[in-house]
Amino acid sequence: MALEQPKSVDATLELLGAGKYVADRSLATALHLALSLGRPLFLEGEAGVGKTEIAKVLSETLGRKLIRLQCYEGLDVSSAVYEWNYARQMVEIRLAEAAGGADRDALAKDIFDERFxxxxxxxxALEADEAGAPVLLIDELDRTDEPFEAFLLEVLSDFQVTIPELGPQIAKTPPIVIITSNRTREIHDALKRRCFYYWVDYPSAARELEILKVKAPDAPAELSRQVVAFVHHLRKLDLFKVPGVAETIDWVHALVQLDHLALSPEAIENSLGVLLKYQDDIAKIQGHEATRILNQIKAELAGAAAVA
Incomplete structure (x- = not known):
């Protein structure tokens, strides 16, 4: 059952919270404005900070269908928008020829019917849905080529697609559009101007701890505090790919599965591949460096507890 869109920033925060997404007020404000004014929301940021999750949460909490377009290099109209079913068209032509007396003009018009x-x-995403306008997630747009970006301009401006044989296909109710980019390349200004923009940054330590309370409620409190502190130290280092929030959550789940109540050199050594995804980064952190960071964060947490 579809629900009404939130009427305020506070209601948007509550909506995200109902979907177990811990957001700050600035993100809720951007999302509220995009929903209220019917504009696509362009979310940019490092991989693993929770951009894609926003579309999933909207779909779940609003009761709308989620339609996901996963972008990749070489993505074209036939894969993203539509294509004709050439096999069925050929069958239709052969049947008409076998029946005899086929009118070529009528046949040409018939095989470019919506049935094919x-x-x-x-x-x-442009089709009407009784559950309400769907959520269209255009994920990792920076992986596509510039020609596909240019094609999207019509979709994002007028919420329509022009099919030469059928004419404009216009959405009666525009979909909720969420576009994400990991910024591996710059997206053209013409496309960004059609969207509201928000940079999704790594969360503060306090907010990341709140995220773990929601996403990994069974994790011991001390373990969660140590994990967040350890990850925040890693994000200050010169690594090929620093861990995102998704990796933080995965690491906590892995440590709980291994029955660790707190971080230890052994626990880090055995599970570092859950947190870091490149061997050069793992080699840089494991061993002495991991122990050094662990000792440092334990001292910092002990000092903070003493002050409190």
Whole structure:
């Protein structure tokens, strides 16, 4: 059952909280404005900070269908929007020829009927849905090529797609559009101007701890505090890929599964591959460096507890 969109920033915060997404007020404000004014929301930030999750939470909490377009290099209209079912069209032509007396003009018009249209994610998102306008997630747009960006301009400006054989396909109710980018390349200004923009940064230590309370409620409090402190130290280092929030959550789950109540050199050594995804980064941290960071964060946490 579809729910009404939130009417205020506070209601948007509550909506995200109902979907177990811990957001700050600035993100809730950007999302509220995008929903209220019917504009796409362009979310940019490092991988693993929770951009894609926002679309999933909206779909779940609003009771709307989630339509996801996962972008990649070489993505084109036939994969993202529509294509004709050529096999069925050929069968239709052969049947008409076998029946004899086929009118070529009528046949050409008939085989480009909607019955032979294969609808891909963007065209699906423009269709009316009794549950309400769907959530269209265009994920990792920076992986695509510039020609595909140019095509999206029509979709994001007018919420329509023009099919030469059928004409404009216009959404009666515009979908909720969430676009994400990991900023591996710059997205053209023309596309950004059609969206509201928000940079999703790594959370503060306090907010990341709140995220763990929601996403890993069974984790011991001391373990969660140590994990957050350890991860925040790693984010200050010169690593090929520092861990995101998703890796923090995965690491806590892994440590709980291994029955660790707190971090130890052994626990870090055995599970570092859950947190870091490149061998050079693992080699830089494991052993002495991991122990040094662990001792440092334990001292910092003990000092903070004494002051409190």
């Amino acid at each position: 249209l294969i609808k891909r994610p963007i065209l699906q």
